Amino acid sequence: MLFMVLAGIMLKTPHQVYPIEKEHLAELVFLERQCFAQTWTIEQYQEILDQDNYRVLGIFPDNRLNAYIVFCLIQDEAEIINLAVHPEFRNIGLARSLISKTIDVCAQAMVKKIFLEVRSSNLPALSVYRDSGFVEVARRIKYYQDDHEDALVLSLNLIPSDNIPTQD
Numbered sequence: 001m002l003f004m005v006l007a008g009i010m011l012k013t014p015h016q017v018y019p020i021e022k023e024h025l026a027e028l029v030f031l032e033r034q035c036f037a038q039t040w041t042i043e044q045y046q047e048i049l050d051q052d053n054y055r056v057l058g059i060f061p062d063n064r065l066n067a068y069i070v071f072c073l074i075q076d077e078a079e080i081i082n083l084a085v086h087p088e089f090r091n092i093g094l095a096r097s098l099i100s101k102t103i104d105v106c107a108q109a110m111v112k113k114i115f116l117e118v119r120s121s122n123l124p125a126l127s128v129y130r131d132s133g134f135v136e137v138a139r140r141i142k143y144y145q146d147d148h149e150d151a152l153v154l155s156l157n158l159i160p161s162d163n164i165p166t167q168d
């Protein structure tokens with residue numbers, strides 16, 4: 001009983017999120033290959049880290065990279081480009097912690113809206129995004145070239161009052 005209570009607390013505890021540096025890129029690409037069919041190279045990630053408007057964050061339990069997120073800031077909008085968690089460490093809240101940190105970083109950068117694209121069949125990702133407040137704003141029919149699956153475009157409005165029309 002005590003174990004179940006402790007396990008429940010651990011699952012709900014936010015995980016520490018840190019910036020990913022150049023020395024982690026080999027580990028990042030190795031992790032990405034376990035999570036996606038199409039992956040970026042170390043050189044592509046190096047270019048991303050060199051750009052001011054990209055952020056690459058990770059979770060390193062026991063000093064091993066187990067989860068990461070990539071997003072970019074474009075004026076007052078942001079786009080989540082990649083999010084993945086090592087298959088052995090899923091369903092313990094790592095992705096939620098990364099999204100939560102991303103929202104904090106975006107809010108501090110005065111971002112108004114965060115966008116992302118996700119496969120319509122990706123139920124774990126949709127669960128994380130919807131629970132974090134993202135809503136579907138568009139469907140791109142047969143968007144993915146490999147299997148013609150639809151993409152859903154989700155967005156999170158960080159300034160809800162923007163939606164209220166002003167009275168002149």
Ligand SMILES: CC(C)(COP(=O)(O)OP(=O)(O)OC[C@H]1O[C@@H](n2cnc3c(N)ncnc32)[C@H](O)[C@@H]1OP(=O)(O)O)[C@@H](O)C(=O)NCCC(=O)NCCS
Binds near residue numbers: 091119123131
């Ligand atoms: C999507 C992904 C990042 C989620 O990471 P994660 O750390 O397991 O996510 P979390 O633990 O924070 O939350 C997972 C949620 O999905 C839910 N879930 C898992 N499998 C599910 C399924 N088949 N159907 C519906 N919900 C599901 C879990 O129940 C959990 O929700 P809960 O906490 O309310 O119970 C991970 O599965 C992954 O890396 N997938 C491969 C890469 C990918 O698809 N990335 C997203 C690209 S947009």
